[in-house]
Amino acid sequence: MSEAARNRLTKGLTDLAFLILAAAIVYFALRWMTAGVEAMIDPVTPGRGESWPLWAQIAQLVYLVLASVLTIGVLSVLVFFRVPNMRDAILVPATSIALAIIVTALVIMAIGESPLQATQVMVRGAVGSGYGWGYTLFYATNFIFTGLAVAVAFHAKMFNIGGEGQAAIGGLGVAIVCLSVPWPHWSLALLAATLGAAAFGAAWAAIPAYLQAKRGSHIVITTIMFNFIASALLVYLLVNVFRVPGSMAPETARFAEPTHLPSAYDIAPWLGFRRSTPLNVSFLVAIAACVGVWLLIWKSRLGYEIRAFGHSQTGAVYAGIHPVRIIMLAMLISGGLSGMMALNAVMGEAERLVLDPVQGAGFVGIAVALMGRSHPVGVFLAALLFGMLYQGGAELEFEMPAISREMLLVIQALVILFTGALDNMVREPIERLFLRLRKGA
Amino acid sequence: MTETASADVPYAIELMGISKAFGPVQANKDISLQVSKGTIHGIVGENGAGKSTLMSILYGFYKADAGDIYINGQLTHIPDSQAAIRAGIGMVHQHFKLVENFTVVENVILGAEDGAMLKPSVAKARKLLKQLAEEYQLHVDPDSVIEELSVGHAQRVEILKQLYREADILILDEPTGVLTPSEANHFFRILDGLKAEGKTIVLITHKLREIMRVTDTVSVMRRGEMTDTVPTASTSPEELAEMMVGRKVLLRVDKQPAKSGKVVVDVRNLTVRDDQKVERLKDVSLSVRAGEILGIAGVAGNGQSELLKVLGGMIPATSGTIEMNGAAIDLTGKRSDGQSRRARGISHVPEDRQREGLIMPFMAWENMAFGYHNDPAYQLNRLLMDNNALKRITADKMQSYDVRPPDPMLAAKNFSGGNQQKLVVAREIERNPDLLLVGQPTRGVDIGAIEFIHKQIIALRDQGKAILLVSVELDEIFGLSDRIAVMFDGRIMGERLPDETDERELGLLMAGVSEEKGAA
Numbered sequence: 003m004s005e006a007a008r009n010r011l012t013k014g015l016t017d018l019a020f021l022i023l024a025a026a027i028v029y030f031a032l033r034w035m036t037a038g039v040e041a042m043i044d045p046v047t048p049g050r051g052e053s054w055p056l057w058a059q060i061a062q063l064v065y066l067v068l069a070s071v072l073t074i075g076v077l078s079v080l081v082f083f084r085v086p087n088m089r090d091a092i093l094v095p096a097t098s099i100a101l102a103i104i105v106t107a108l109v110i111m112a113i114g115e116s117p118l119q120a121t122q123v124m125v126r127g128a129v130g131s132g133y134g135w136g137y138t139l140f141y142a143t144n145f146i147f148t149g150l151a152v153a154v155a156f157h158a159k160m161f162n163i164g165g166e167g168q169a170a171i172g173g174l175g176v177a178i179v180c181l182s183v184p185w186p187h188w189s190l191a192l193l194a195a196t197l198g199a200a201a202f203g204a205a206w207a208a209i210p211a212y213l214q215a216k217r218g219s220h221i222v223i224t225t226i227m228f229n230f231i232a233s234a235l236l237v238y239l240l241v242n243v244f245r246v247p248g249s250m251a252p253e254t255a256r257f258a259e260p261t262h263l264p265s266a267y268d269i270a271p272w273l274g275f276r277r278s279t280p281l282n283v284s285f286l287v288a289i290a291a292c293v294g295v296w297l298l299i300w301k302s303r304l305g306y307e308i309r310a311f312g313h314s315q316t317g318a319v320y321a322g323i324h325p326v327r328i329i330m331l332a333m334l335i336s337g338g339l340s341g342m343m344a345l346n347a348v349m350g351e352a353e354r355l356v357l358d359p360v361q362g363a364g365f366v367g368i369a370v371a372l373m374g375r376s377h378p379v380g381v382f383l384a385a386l387l388f389g390m391l392y393q394g395g396a397e398l399e400f401e402m403p404a405i406s407r408e409m410l411l412v413i414q415a416l417v418i419l420f421t422g423a424l425d426n427m428v429r430e431p432i433e434r435l436f437l438r439l440r441k442g443a
Numbered sequence: 444m445t446e447t448a449s450a451d452v453p454y455a456i457e458l459m460g461i462s463k464a465f466g467p468v469q470a471n472k473d474i475s476l477q478v479s480k481g482t483i484h485g486i487v488g489e490n491g492a493g494k495s496t497l498m499s500i501l502y503g504f505y506k507a508d509a510g511d512i513y514i515n516g517q518l519t520h521i522p523d524s525q526a527a528i529r530a531g532i533g534m535v536h537q538h539f540k541l542v543e544n545f546t547v548v549e550n551v552i553l554g555a556e557d558g559a560m561l562k563p564s565v566a567k568a569r570k571l572l573k574q575l576a577e578e579y580q581l582h583v584d585p586d587s588v589i590e591e592l593s594v595g596h597a598q599r600v601e602i603l604k605q606l607y608r609e610a611d612i613l614i615l616d617e618p619t620g621v622l623t624p625s626e627a628n629h630f631f632r633i634l635d636g637l638k639a640e641g642k643t644i645v646l647i648t649h650k651l652r653e654i655m656r657v658t659d660t661v662s663v664m665r666r667g668e669m670t671d672t673v674p675t676a677s678t679s680p681e682e683l684a685e686m687m688v689g690r691k692v693l694l695r696v697d698k699q700p701a702k703s704g705k706v707v708v709d710v711r712n713l714t715v716r717d718d719q720k721v722e723r724l725k726d727v728s729l730s731v732r733a734g735e736i737l738g739i740a741g742v743a744g745n746g747q748s749e750l751l752k753v754l755g756g757m758i759p760a761t762s763g764t765i766e767m768n769g770a771a772i773d774l775t776g777k778r779s780d781g782q783s784r785r786a787r788g789i790s791h792v793p794e795d796r797q798r799e800g801l802i803m804p805f806m807a808w809e810n811m812a813f814g815y816h817n818d819p820a821y822q823l824n825r826l827l828m829d830n831n832a833l834k835r836i837t838a839d840k841m842q843s844y845d846v847r848p849p850d851p852m853l854a855a856k857n858f859s860g861g862n863q864q865k866l867v868v869a870r871e872i873e874r875n876p877d878l879l880l881v882g883q884p885t886r887g888v889d890i891g892a893i894e895f896i897h898k899q900i901i902a903l904r905d906q907g908k909a910i911l912l913v914s915v916e917l918d919e920i921f922g923l924s925d926r927i928a929v930m931f932d933g934r935i936m937g938e939r940l941p942d943e944t945d946e947r948e949l950g951l952l953m954a955g956v957s958e959e960k961g962a963a
Contacts (some may be wrong), residue, residue: 301827306809306816313802319757320791320799321814322781 024080039065062118070100102420127397128390132274140280142389146288147343148367151336153376158332159312164225165340165364167232168203172341173348175202177355180257191261203341204334211333215326253356263350282350292378372422453516455480455643461510470496472667483644485654488664489889490860502534503527533605537617541589548585595626612643623742624950631657651680696922698901704733707909713763723749725933731909738924739913746933747913755791756784790871794882800867803856808837844869861892878909931955
């Protein structure tokens, strides 16, 4: 091991130790604060039909703000003194999320509910039990695939917002593979279905990619149009071709028993997953896909060409990189990854192809890729966050009836807004602040 | 320098202790400068010396961290360019900021309209333009559209725009970069006229000859500091260059006569039409021998870029042939790309290193493979690149080409212009090509690096390689070339030997005046 490598390792380990220390500080401080505010508001918690006194709501808001400031503050100190290159990767998204939580709290206050309780229900619902984790990771699996898909296209400066359609058509591929061959074992079926899903998703992305590469039709317009075409195509096929004769439901027959993927309960019941958990082995495929995309983008020649093309098209031409080839390959890989999302949703969970198997995951993938800065590790973490948001949201809807389905959409939209669209609003002030601090130091 | 420093006539511009930092980089350090009214003041300095930052502070693009600005003796606060315009300051940028499909008069009033309706402003502007044109020899047809004007005329529009806004102080950033020698001469006459009318002019340029020709006083900047201000009459280009770099610099290139060998590349009747079917190259024929440098002179945009791009495999040719070492190379189709050209022994230092030669966010080691990323030496196995080997190779090349800082992990955008160019030159020359295409090798490169890059090019020639050099800097063409071809409007106007021609003759050819007409 060289001197430099040893130094890097030592630095990495110290940084990790500091990170754990910081996490511990934040964790215990938050617990202490939470206990305090709970004790304060407990006597005034209203029963059915009553409402919160204003001071209690404001106390909760203040608590959330203080908790955010504390977390961000500890993170800032850590980033400033130990890991300055993590500023964009850790501090900026954390600040965005904190802002989203505070604005969400205001919204929840406005409908007369307790932001603190809502937050607690969401967190507990998402990560408080094996049951919650089962769903959180199931959603995260979907978002990893669609997030990676958007990220790969981003590297080639292509904005693929057709994840929704590509994943739906990927589901078609999965259904055809699963229904047409009597598979002896799920592992073989999974392998074939992966290829089928990727091939179908890629094929669906190929047409907009070709139109962009050869005719200059803007990929944003064509991919979004192809979402509608995919949806209509799926309706037609499910009603007219794949429907089980005599059935009223527009869906395929249930896949045969041997194609059913082992669920988290089958694999690791000791982790507390329930029998009904939708989390299945395709989560492992998603992690493998993260590693694969990392190797592709940063280690392979094709990834080198994709990134070069994404940064400078004229530069790519100078280097002898063919724009048409890169656009096609990047979009095929992107479409393939989107399609693979169907492994989880169609093969893993529903075990048949239904109408709208994607459920918006294609669009969430855009936010995931933005927040994850198109890096597989970032995509994984962002997907996890959105998985929590989805599962926590479902719990919230169940436990606090005042918070409706639409309300949940608002909350999710706020997170997407702050982490994705308003990225620069947070990033630039933080950059300026750091510059000023550095100068002062 | 005229002695207007007495208390009763204030300086047109007086900067006191201006400082500005971008992050850890101190772009301007405690700069003080006085420019007397009615004079032309030159500012020279290497790239990144802080000239542009200083002028951007004066024009309100940046806010200084410290220091005061006095305009005509008044302490003036300039938070934005609107305030600068109110203070009577106008700026003409290196890259024109004109709306291409607007007419001259529309461009002039843009942003200075008097009301919601255009008509009265246009009428007023038309009258004023006529008056200004006569006063300063700034003749332009007010109704012609910008994209139909020559660069020289477009520049006049930029100046008219400032005069229309009643600017008394004009800041000109590298104004002659795109002009022919004769256009530049006319431009200097305009500047003399403006000076005579009492306007104050600040001229930023790296061309020391222009400083000597037109300015009254000159300031030298180095590493964010203003090292010296001297009357132009009492200095020389050599002295200025030394002040800019901080050591003695060879302005002339030192080289032996060429020992040219066989023809390496032979271009015959090459014609190129662009996407709009406009002919960019018209029936161009030329050849370069081993061990010689053919310099292509010409004003930017007369087909030199297309010539380089066809040879480098960036654009297809419409007709004609190119033979490389006696065998034809493909001019269209799959085998006409940059990869195929490199395989045939053609290396290419492109004109625009920031958009073509380098990927700016890529690290130095990633850029070292750019264009050669399929080289087996850079591969770990069939799928993955050998990034560690690349980093080692890059570190070696950075050492031998004196790239500073020699850190392969630094992104290209964080190097200075000169060091970026050294990266490109190192990459291309180290491939040991038979033919090296070089476009504007020293554009935006500091004097120290220019000297180094010129030496490398001469050294490659002396190894018996063919070199095709395209440059808009006549000094560079004269200094490096063994033969000079002049391009105008996509044609080769003529070929000369550097010893048998002069700047005047080349200038005429560059302006499209052919021999017969020139003699008449």
